[in-house]
Amino acid sequence: MIQTDSHYTFITLLLFWCALVVVSGVYVTIPLTSDIAGEFYVTETTAASAGSVFSLFYAVGFLVFGPMSDKFGRKRMIVTGMGLLSAVTLAVAYAETLMWLIALRGAQGFFAATFAPAALAYVFDVFPKRRxxxxxxxxxxxxxxAGQFISTLK
Incomplete structure (x- = not known):
């Protein structure tokens, strides 16, 4: 199948949006730390662990999902990962305890890590050199x- 410039433009913009949304997950709890602390009656330091656990699992996920995208395919990894990330992100909204919030944020970070290694490799695999x-x-x-994007939301 011959790809057109408009096809590559659309995919580029879609990958940009996904990158923005995925990495925003790293920063989203920073402006919410005091709200999380108030909701769960904990210190702000304890509430900040929701952000830290995301980052930890995000880093671990790279080690897992980079090789998996080699084995199972870049596109499949991106689509599956974004689906799982979306489901977990929806579940985060319903966390009733801080421990559930932290566990779900860990899962969020882990599944968010499906995007970067697969997307970058996908571009090198599929796009023409000029693009x-x-x-x-x-x-x-x-x-x-992503960090700037989140700072404008609150």
């Missing part, structure tokens, strides 16, 4: 602006 720099630039821009 690589643009696609990688947009994905990287999504990663780098």
């Amino acid at each position: 690589l720099v643009t696609a990688i630039g947009f994905i990287s821009f999504g990663f780098l602006t």
